Amino acid sequence: xxxxxxxRDAMRATERPTALDVAAIMRDGRRLRRRRRMVRTxxxxxxxxxxxxxxxxxxxxxxxxxxxxxxxxAAVLPTSVAPSDAPPAPVGGVVDTGIRYGAEERVYYFVxxxxxxxxxxRIGLVGGRRxxxxxxxxxxxxxxxxxxxxxxxxxxxxxxxxxxxxxxxxVPTFGYFVGPAHSIIGTVDGQNMKARLARWSEDPQVVxxxxxxxxxxxxxxxxxxxxxxxxxxxx
Amino acid sequence: xxxxxxxxxxxxGAASARLVHAAFLMTGDHHRAEDAAQTALVRTYASWSRxxxxxxxxxxxxxxxxHLVDGWRRPIREYxxxxxxxxxxxxxxxxxxTRRWLVSVLGALSPRERAIVVLRYYFDLAEAKVAEELGxxxxxxxxxxxxALEKLRAxxxxxxxxxxxxx
Numbered sequence: 001x002x003x004x005x006x007x008r009d010a011m012r013a014t015e016r017p018t019a020l021d022v023a024a025i026m027r028d029g030r031r032l033r034r035r036r037r038m039v040r041t042x043x044x045x046x047x048x049x050x051x052x053x054x055x056x057x058x059x060x061x062x063x064x065x066x067x068x069x070x071x072x073x074a075a076v077l078p079t080s081v082a083p084s085d086a087p088p089a090p091v092g093g094v095v096d097t098g099i100r101y102g103a104e105e106r107v108y109y110f111v112x113x114x115x116x117x118x119x120x121x122r123i124g125l126v127g128g129r130r131x132x133x134x135x136x137x138x139x140x141x142x143x144x145x146x147x148x149x150x151x152x153x154x155x156x157x158x159x160x161x162x163x164x165x166x167x168x169x170x171v172p173t174f175g176y177f178v179g180p181a182h183s184i185i186g187t188v189d190g191q192n193m194k195a196r197l198a199r200w201s202e203d204p205q206v207v208x209x210x211x212x213x214x215x216x217x218x219x220x221x222x223x224x225x226x227x228x229x230x231x232x233x234x235x
Numbered sequence: 236x237x238x239x240x241x242x243x244x245x246x247x248g249a250a251s252a253r254l255v256h257a258a259f260l261m262t263g264d265h266h267r268a269e270d271a272a273q274t275a276l277v278r279t280y281a282s283w284s285r286x287x288x289x290x291x292x293x294x295x296x297x298x299x300x301x302h303l304v305d306g307w308r309r310p311i312r313e314y315x316x317x318x319x320x321x322x323x324x325x326x327x328x329x330x331x332x333t334r335r336w337l338v339s340v341l342g343a344l345s346p347r348e349r350a351i352v353v354l355r356y357y358f359d360l361a362e363a364k365v366a367e368e369l370g371x372x373x374x375x376x377x378x379x380x381x382x383a384l385e386k387l388r389a390x391x392x393x394x395x396x397x398x399x400x401x402x
Contacts, residue, residue, distance in 0.1 A: 007352075007356055011256075011337065013330065013333055014256070014330055014333050015252060018251050018255040020255070020269065020276065022243075025276045026244075028280075029276075029279075029281040029283070032277060033281045161370050221369070221371075223346075
């Protein structure tokens, strides 16, 4: 008997009958479906809200008025938990990445979220785009689904595996780390990739990171990720 | 209950055991495996109207595996011990031994290697299909699979030794 056949046989021989709670699955599935719809609606509302905020800034700087905004439908992947009622509005600064798609730019920003029964998760990180008129899109939202959104270490990582079905362009892999991270390195197939970092305006312990899509193609799962402090000590 | 819901109930009943077991092979933790299978089925149901006419099982499997491959970055719930099967008395010792052996040898692999082994040798998917479900290249599947098998051989892929029972 070959080694692989033994492995196959062992995998099958250890199957157990399982009964999951299908009623609970369907209830949660309906809830998720509703949240996805809300985020699609919320994305458009967010774009409008951002343009209004930008207008004040522009008046202070005596710049020309912002162009008309072009809200686009937002998409969210199943890994996300969307805010339940209020439309998302950026919390703190919007991080510009320098990643451009024609006249649009990839940005990351936090939004408030509410996760049922998880009161200490109050923010989620959005991968969006800044449109030519200054409006923001909300393309991909990730947030913790348990614990505390400010606990030390890595939090949910956004890996857009929609393959262009829900997001176009796909969102570069991103996330946030809580702690004094000076560098963040991701690994795929033994190759190291350095993430770009930006501290969140509302809390300097929160480090937003993302990977350049020319180095790490969106949707390719990381095999590992580590953070180091300024003395190159692993956090 | 709508016709679509009735179809989903039937689908979930048929698919649950294999999804949970696949998740167990990837995590070595039965509680976490049930959570992951439940999550995959929730997402499958949320998209049911779109996928029910297509490969719903493939969709659920893909969601499950990718959820678990990504899952190592999330806080991991700790459970004190692996629970013991409740039935099939005479085979229980052998099954427990085999499960422990499987957890041990698969534990030598990275999350992605484990995912590829489970998709290839538990679900019997072709390498190209594995690449599609994981969103990686065929070359990545081949090289990762080869590396995984080397590790499995080093970890003792030979058949588990059957545990002696009391005379």
